[in-house]
Amino acid sequence: MSSGDENASEKTAPADSHDRLVTWALALAQLVSWGSVYYSFSLLVVPMEQTMGWSRTATNAALSVGLLVSGFAAYPIGRWIDHGLGRRVMVVGSVIAAAMLLLWAGAQSLTVLFVAWIGLGISMAATFYDPVFAIVTHRYPRSFRTKITLVTLVAGFASTVFIPLTQLLVGSVGWRTSLVVLAALNLIVSLPIHVLAIRSSRADPGTRPTNGAVKLANDAATRRALRSPIFWALAVCFTAYYATFAALTFHLVPLMVERGVSNAVLVTTMALIGPAQVAARAVWFTFGRTVHVSTVGIIIVTLFPLSTVILITAGHSAALLWLFALCYGAANGMMTILRGTIVQDLMWTEGYGALSGMLSFPSNVAKGIAPIAAASIWSFTHGYVAVEWTVFLVSILSAIAFFVAVRVSRHTQPMAA
Numbered sequence: 547m548s549s550g551d552e553n554a555s556e557k558t559a560p561a562d563s564h565d566r567l568v569t570w571a572l573a574l575a576q577l578v579s580w581g582s583v584y585y586s587f588s589l590l591v592v593p594m595e596q597t598m599g600w601s602r603t604a605t606n607a608a609l610s611v612g613l614l615v616s617g618f619a620a621y622p623i624g625r626w627i628d629h630g631l632g633r634r635v636m637v638v639g640s641v642i643a644a645a646m647l648l649l650w651a652g653a654q655s656l657t658v659l660f661v662a663w664i665g666l667g668i669s670m671a672a673t674f675y676d677p678v679f680a681i682v683t684h685r686y687p688r689s690f691r692t693k694i695t696l697v698t699l700v701a702g703f704a705s706t707v708f709i710p711l712t713q714l715l716v717g718s719v720g721w722r723t724s725l726v727v728l729a730a731l732n733l734i735v736s737l738p739i740h741v742l743a744i745r746s747s748r749a750d751p752g753t754r755p756t757n758g759a760v761k762l763a764n765d766a767a768t769r770r771a772l773r774s775p776i777f778w779a780l781a782v783c784f785t786a787y788y789a790t791f792a793a794l795t796f797h798l799v800p801l802m803v804e805r806g807v808s809n810a811v812l813v814t815t816m817a818l819i820g821p822a823q824v825a826a827r828a829v830w831f832t833f834g835r836t837v838h839v840s841t842v843g844i845i846i847v848t849l850f851p852l853s854t855v856i857l858i859t860a861g862h863s864a865a866l867l868w869l870f871a872l873c874y875g876a877a878n879g880m881m882t883i884l885r886g887t888i889v890q891d892l893m894w895t896e897g898y899g900a901l902s903g904m905l906s907f908p909s910n911v912a913k914g915i916a917p918i919a920a921a922s923i924w925s926f927t928h929g930y931v932a933v934e935w936t937v938f939l940v941s942i943l944s945a946i947a948f949f950v951a952v953r954v955s956r957h958t959q960p961m962a963a
Contacts, residue, residue: 565686568743569693572678573700575640575739579673580701581708582728583643583666589712593721604656608663610914615667616674617910623671624680624903625768632681632899633744639672640740644732651725673736675701676906679886680899681744691839694886695831702824702879768897771904776892779951781905784885786944787850789912789919790937791878794854796917801930802867811864815871822875830883839891840952843884847945850877854938892955 591605626635646665653659671677678697683690715724771777802812830842853873860866889901920933927933 565689565693569682569696570700571739571743572682573697575636575673575736575743576675576678576697576701577704577707578731578735579640579643579670580704581711582647582731583670584674585705585708586712586724586728589709589716590721590724593716597721598653600656600659605659606917608656608659610918611660612663612667612670613910613914615664616670617907617914619668619671620676620906620910621900621903623677624899624901624906625897627677627680627684627899628897632677632684633740633746635672636677636681636740636744637737639669639677640732640737642666643669643673643736644729647725647729647732651722651729671903671906673740675882675886676902677899680902683890683898685745690890691887692831695827695883698879698882698886699824699827699831702820702827702882705820706824766897768900768904771893771897771901774893775954776951777901777905779947779954780888780892781908782947783847783944783951784905785908785912786940786947787847787881788909789916790850790854790941790944791881792913792916793920793933793937794857794874797920797924797930797933801933804930805862807862807867811862811867814864815867818868818871819875819878822872823879826876826879827883830880839884839887840955842880843888843948844952846877846880846884847941847948849873850881851938851941851945853877854934854941858934858938888951892951 587609594600595605623635626632642665646662646669649658649665650662653662675698679690679694682693682697686693712724712728715727719727799812799816802815807815850873853870856866856870856873860870885905886902889898889905893901920936923933923936924930
C-alpha cells in the first residue's frame, strides 16, 4: 500500500486507543501550560509586589505585554504548524515557558520581569489552545471536533488545580520557589508529552515530496481568507467577545465590591464561574455531535449579552448574581470550543494554523487593552455602570458579527456536516 493510501486509511479509520491516549496527553499538557503560566499570575503578583515594591500598574503592564507578544507571534507559529512543524513549535514553547518562569523567579528588576513576560508571550502562542487545535485539526480531520472538545474539557480544570496549588506553594515556600516548581512542571509534564504525542514532520518520509505543494495550498488558503467576509466577521466576533470577557474578568470583583455585595455572595459568584465553564464543555462533549457547531455558536453569542443584562439588573440579589455567573461561565467555556472549530465548519481546514493565528492577534490585543480601557471608563464616570453598558453593547456587536458569518457562509458554500 502506498504512503498516500496509508494516510487516507488513517483519516477514515475510527480513533483507536493510541489516538485517545494522544488526545488525553495533549489535554494534560494544556492543563499544565495554562495553569503554570496564565492562572499563576494573579496569585504571584501580590507577594511579588510586596517583596520588590513594584506597583500594580507596572506588574500588570508586564502581563499585558506578554498578551500582546502572544498575539503578534500567533500567525507565524500557526503557519509553521501548517507546514508540519507542530512538534518542534510546542517542544520549544515548553522549554521557553520553563526558562522564562525561572528568569521570573530570579527577577530583581522590572526590566527582567518584562523580558520574562515577553518570552512567556511567545511560549503562550506556542503551547496554548491555538497550536494544539491546529495540530489536532491537521492530524484528525474527521474527528477534530470531539478531540478539541475533550482537550478544552480537561484543560478547563487548570484554574481548579493550579490556583490552590500555587496558593499553597506561595504560602509554604514563597513566590520565587513557587515559580521554580511551576517551571519544573513544564519540563517534567508538558515537554515529554509534546515530544512523544505529537507526530514529527519527519515521521513519514513518503510525504516529503508533497511538502512544497502543502505549503502553497496553505498559503493560498490564507490569502483567500483575507478576501472572505466570513473571516472578517469572525475576527470582529472573537475580538469583541474577548474584549468584553477580559474587561469583566478583571473588574468583576471590584464591581461587586462597589455595589456593596456581601463577601459570601461575592466569593460564591466567582467560584461558580469555573464549574460552569467545565459543565458547559461537558454538555457539548456529550451532545455536541448531534448539533451543528454554528447552532451552538448562536447560543453562545446570545448567552453572553444575556449574562451581562442579568449582571446589570442583579443589584445585590444573590440568586441573580449566581445566575449571571452560570451563564457567563457557560458562555466562555463553550466559546473556547467554538473558537477552535468554527473556522473549519464555516470556511476550510487548509492553512488552519495560520488562519487561527490571524484571528488570535486582534483577540489577544483586545484582551491586553480591555481591562485598562474598562478602568479608564470607570475612572472617567466614577462608577461601573458605564462599564457594564459598554460591555453589553460590545457583546451585541460580537453576536451580530457571528450571525453575519453564519449567514454569509450559508449563501456562499455548503457547510460541513
